[in-house]
Amino acid sequence: MLGDIIDEDDPDTQIDFNSNEIALETDGNEMFVVTATGCEVKGGLAYNTTAVTNADSPYTVAGSDHVLLVNSDAGAITINLPPANQRAGRELIVKDAGGDASSNNITITCNGSDSMQGASSRDLNANKAFVQLISDGGSPGDWFWIAKNGFN
Numbered sequence: 001m002l003g004d005i006i007d008e009d010d011p012d013t014q015i016d017f018n019s020n021e022i023a024l025e026t027d028g029n030e031m032f033v034v035t036a037t038g039c040e041v042k043g044g045l046a047y048n049t050t051a052v053t054n055a056d057s058p059y060t061v062a063g064s065d066h067v068l069l070v071n072s073d074a075g076a077i078t079i080n081l082p083p084a085n086q087r088a089g090r091e092l093i094v095k096d097a098g099g100d101a102s103s104n105n106i107t108i109t110c111n112g113s114d115s116m117q118g119a120s121s122r123d124l125n126a127n128k129a130f131v132q133l134i135s136d137g138g139s140p141g142d143w144f145w146i147a148k149n150g151f152n
Helices: none
Strands: 013-017 021-026 029-035 038-041 049-053 067-071 077-080 091-096 106-109 121-124 130-135 143-149
Touching: 049 077, 067 077, 091 106, 121 130
Parallel strands: 049 067, 067 091, 077 106
Antiparallel strands: 013 021, 021 029, 029 038, 091 130, 106 121, 130 143
């Protein structure tokens, strides 16, 4: 069995290997725990956010993107999704952060023959609209929305 791993520069940060879990600890507090049935995050999550403007259009989603905060005040914007089979379960959130989607739509377009619940593209077309998408990992694949407002 492995022993604990302790950061020699910061002895208050360590990884504990127990018989039924692996835990990341900092300052004596468990922050992330992995067991046979899942993971638990103790504390808040911080998502990578990317600001997208008309000057970036068409914007191709990068591997590091999680939340796109889109400002379409200067014109319509197209967001190109990555292939759905790049990573099954990948989550992506697109938000009309500028509040102009009713006059300048934000179009989300699938890659190749992928779809978003049957369509190759869909629009955020209401001010402050958002959509939360998740990839099924198929090829061709599907991006399913798990939450939405002002998106059709």
